Amino acid sequence: xxxxxxLNPLDFIPRIPIGNWVDDIIQALRTAIGPLTxxxxxxxxxxxxxxxxxxxxxxxxxxxxxxxAVAWKLASQxxxxxxxxxxxxxxxxxxxxESIITITMILVAVFISLLIGIPTGxxxxxxxxxxxxVWPILDFMQTMPAFVYLxxxxxxxxxxxxxxxxxxxxxxxxxxIRLTGLGIRLVPEDMVEAATAFGTTDWQKLTKVQLPLAMPxxxxxxxxxxxxxxxxxxxxxxxxxxxxxxxxxxxxQRVDLGLGFEGGVSVVILAIIxxxxxxxxxxxxx
Amino acid sequence: xxxxxVENVTKIFGDRxxxxxxxxxxxxxxxxxxxxxxxxxxxxxxTFEVGEGEIFVxxxxxxxxxxxxxxxxxxxxxxxxxxxxxxxxxxxxxxxxELRNFRRYKQAMVFQKFALFPHxxxxxxxxxxxxxxxxxxxxxxxxxxxALDLVGLKGYANQKPGQxxxxxxxxxxxxxxxxVDPEILFMDEAFSALDPLIRRDMQDELLNLQSxxxxxxxxxxHDLDEALKLGDRVAIMKDGIIEQIxxxxxxxxxxxxxxxxxxxxxxxLSKVLTAEGVMVKAKAVARPKDGPRMVLRKMREAxxxxxxxxxxxxxxIGYISSDDARKAVDADQTSVEDILQRDVVTTLPDTTLxxxxxxxxxxxxxxxxxxxxxxxxxxIIRGSLLSGLVxxxxxxxxx
Numbered sequence: 145x146x147x148x149x150x151l152n153p154l155d156f157i158p159r160i161p162i163g164n165w166v167d168d169i170i171q172a173l174r175t176a177i178g179p180l181t182x183x184x185x186x187x188x189x190x191x192x193x194x195x196x197x198x199x200x201x202x203x204x205x206x207x208x209x210x211x212x213a214v215a216w217k218l219a220s221q222x223x224x225x226x227x228x229x230x231x232x233x234x235x236x237x238x239x240x241x242e243s244i245i246t247i248t249m250i251l252v253a254v255f256i257s258l259l260i261g262i263p264t265g266x267x268x269x270x271x272x273x274x275x276x277x278v279w280p281i282l283d284f285m286q287t288m289p290a291f292v293y294l295x296x297x298x299x300x301x302x303x304x305x306x307x308x309x310x311x312x313x314x315x316x317x318x319x320x321i322r323l324t325g326l327g328i329r330l331v332p333e334d335m336v337e338a339a340t341a342f343g344t345t346d347w348q349k350l351t352k353v354q355l356p357l358a359m360p361x362x363x364x365x366x367x368x369x370x371x372x373x374x375x376x377x378x379x380x381x382x383x384x385x386x387x388x389x390x391x392x393x394x395x396x397q398r399v400d401l402g403l404g405f406e407g408g409v410s411v412v413i414l415a416i417i418x419x420x421x422x423x424x425x426x427x428x429x430x
Numbered sequence: 431x432x433x434x435x436v437e438n439v440t441k442i443f444g445d446r447x448x449x450x451x452x453x454x455x456x457x458x459x460x461x462x463x464x465x466x467x468x469x470x471x472x473x474x475x476x477t478f479e480v481g482e483g484e485i486f487v488x489x490x491x492x493x494x495x496x497x498x499x500x501x502x503x504x505x506x507x508x509x510x511x512x513x514x515x516x517x518x519x520x521x522x523x524x525x526x527x528e529l530r531n532f533r534r535y536k537q538a539m540v541f542q543k544f545a546l547f548p549h550x551x552x553x554x555x556x557x558x559x560x561x562x563x564x565x566x567x568x569x570x571x572x573x574x575x576x577a578l579d580l581v582g583l584k585g586y587a588n589q590k591p592g593q594x595x596x597x598x599x600x601x602x603x604x605x606x607x608x609x610v611d612p613e614i615l616f617m618d619e620a621f622s623a624l625d626p627l628i629r630r631d632m633q634d635e636l637l638n639l640q641s642x643x644x645x646x647x648x649x650x651x652h653d654l655d656e657a658l659k660l661g662d663r664v665a666i667m668k669d670g671i672i673e674q675i676x677x678x679x680x681x682x683x684x685x686x687x688x689x690x691x692x693x694x695x696x697x698x699l700s701k702v703l704t705a706e707g708v709m710v711k712a713k714a715v716a717r718p719k720d721g722p723r724m725v726l727r728k729m730r731e732a733x734x735x736x737x738x739x740x741x742x743x744x745x746x747i748g749y750i751s752s753d754d755a756r757k758a759v760d761a762d763q764t765s766v767e768d769i770l771q772r773d774v775v776t777t778l779p780d781t782t783l784x785x786x787x788x789x790x791x792x793x794x795x796x797x798x799x800x801x802x803x804x805x806x807x808x809x810i811i812r813g814s815l816l817s818g819l820v821x822x823x824x825x826x827x828x829x
Contacts, residue, residue: 337506338545342559342610343534352561356549 170299181300188252188306196248204235215421223420230413239391239410246377246387246414249305253312253373258366261317265324265362266350275325282318290315290376294383308377308385316372323365327358367422374415388414432517432536432613432646434480439502439512441495441670444469447510460669472498474670475512483644487661488672489651495670496650500616503648504537505529516614534563538607542619544599546591552602553578553587559610570609577609578602580639597628604636608643617649621656626706626779627808633659654693655707658682666690705786706779708815709799709808715740716750722758722766725750736795738806739770746806748772749795776800779807786815 149155174181199207208231216224234243268275293314297307331354339353355362381389388411395404442450450469453462460471473495480486490496501507503514505521514521516536524532538559546555553574554561560570578587581601591599600620607615621629633656640647651657657664658678665675666689674686685691713732716725716739729737729752737755739747747770754769763769775789776798789797796809 332545334541334543334545335547338539338541338547339558341504341506341533341539341616342562343530343532344562345530348562352558353547357547359549 170296174299177300185301185306188309189304192248192252192305192309195252196245199244199248200241204240208232208235211417215417219421219423223417226420227417230417234410234413237406237410239388239406242386242388242391242407243410243414246374246389246411249309249312249377249380249385249387250370250373250414250418253309253316253377254366254370256309256313257317257320257369257373260313261320261365261369262324262362265321265365266328268321268325269328270346278321282321285314286318290379291382293376294380298383303384305385307383308380311380311383312373312376315376316369319368319372320362320365323361323368324358327361327365328354330361331357363422367419370418370422371415374411374418378411433482434486434503434614434646434648435513435515436476436478436480436499436503437513437515439473439476439499439509439514441472441498441502441507442469442510443472451511471495471670472507473502473509476502476667476670476672478665478672478675480646480648482646483640484662485640485647485649485660487649487651487657487664488667489654489657489661489664490667491652493669494667496652496667497618498670499667500618500648500650504533504539504616506539534559535610536612537614537616538610538612539616539618540600540603540607540620542622544591544596544603544623546599546602546606548590548592551588551590552583552594555591555602556605556609558606563610573609574605577605580608581605581635595628596624597632600624600632604639608639613646615645615647617647619650619652622651622653627709627711629656636660666693705777705781705783705797705799705810706807708783708786709779709810711808712738712806715806716766717742718747720766721764722755722769725766726752726755726759729755738774738798738809739766740806744805746774746776746798746800746804749774749798751795771795774798777810778802783815786810790815 202210208228211231212224212228215227231243234240264274264278268278290311293311294307297311297314301307301310335353335357336349339349344352377385377387378389378392381387381393388407391407392404392411395401395407440451440454444450444467446467446469450463450467450471453466454471454474458466460474464470476495476499478486488496488499498507502509502512503521505514505524509522512522516532519528519532521529521532547558550558553571556577557570557574560573565573575584575587578584581604583598583601583605586594586598586602591602594602600623603620621632624632637660649657649660651660657666658681661678663675663677664681666673666681668689674681674690676684676686681690682694685694713734714728714737716728716737718739718741720728720739725737725739729735734752736749736751738749741747749771750766750769751771755766758766758769774795774797775793777786777789777800779799779801781789786797790810790812796811798809799807801807
């Protein structure tokens, strides 16, 4: 250990209590917006409960067929076959219910991410101010280790599915915002000019020219968003999110390699299906 | 029909437009203003009028401010000062709604790089302006098809623009404007991105359409030949200043400034006309797989006495005369190998007429125009040389 000396002037600066400050802020926020978080919490958990119950109500075999059909329509025959075999395997090893919970969480998280991300991305291209504020925040959000998001989420929404959901949204929204913004910025200047020359309103320009032309890029953002949501949903098992993440977590806690592996494989299967379906949609639009 | 009046329109690019304007008033040069304020003078006090049904061409080299000027007229670029009057309305004073309506109903614009929307079909592209006007789907598709007929693109309605050639894409661009039936057409280097032969076709077609529609057209170009051919009157621009506005004939005869004089002095000389400008498109070409009978048939169909053979990627291989082909057929040969003349006289597209005269004088068959990569572009027959000269010397005559 070094003792403080004139050669190490940094030691004379007292420790800056960043951690305490964050604690204080979160605490203050918690009391301030407590009622709001409770409302959000109730709505979200209610909605997710209903959605996963609905999905579980459908006989697994029928649901597998439906998902395979969707894969066929949006992607290809190969993806459809893979979906059918993969999902059947998940059912076979008894992780069906957990998978449905995971899928539900992803669907809801992605839906919320798009709801927040696409308009924010659009706004960032219209107002430089929004861009200047949002982009550093996105950089910050994306470099922050994913686990850190779990802590404030618990603070506001307590342990459970809703916290996991909020953390997942925070984690998966940046690519949607970024790629929506990027896609719109990449629309060739002369097409925007042509639209203007025909007397478009801002809304017409956005919906008839900019968004359709930005669609491939936005879809890439959606694809990334889904992938990030999936990875976060697994991590979020640590704060009681349930689903496949919980299976993996149980495997770790019991040092049960087999259980952990089964959970892991199921996650990979879901990841591949979701990725291929959204990626193919993107290609088709191009 | 509309008349346009442009009064003292000035555009300064930069953050100190007021200062730059003052300096312009003191007759300080563009370069000095750039040095002292860091601002660029795009257009310097442009003043002109365009009459009903007139084709007004603004001609200048790149950087002369012509594209800026045309954009000031529908305010795609806001002029720094000056007024643009269309009929009796001041476009520069219009508020947002009035400007939008002006753009929707009164004018339309054709762009150099077409600016078609790749996610829409040709018909949907053409109907775009009508869609913006909130016209019903049925009505706008009807009008879109009419406009497509007008530019000769019947049957392409459901293709995507990316599937069409450059010339056809610009026809779509033109149809997109005609569909809204505007009184004014702004055409910004509309044909500059096209191949020379197609460009000539489009120019003819525009003149042809104009004789039926009688729109007020402002046409921007950097090509003097094009300006002289299309314009009822031509404005020549340099460094943001309009140097002269006159009918083509008068520009050629009485250039008012040294710049214009330098510009037009070459026009009536065979020095500036190039092979590319006077060549004609081959009516038919032979392919390596063709036998004598096929070759002869192609010539007969096209009504020509000789035919060039080109490879699948348009590289020139040789020439076959109809006499030789007939002999080969009579001798019942199956290959054209024996009658193919491989050493044909060729020339590059930018060879001037002067040099071409010598070439064609000694040649017994047409001279083939090939580019650097040996691609066959067109051919030159003696007659086209002369007509090229006549046409250029008296560009205002009807051909």
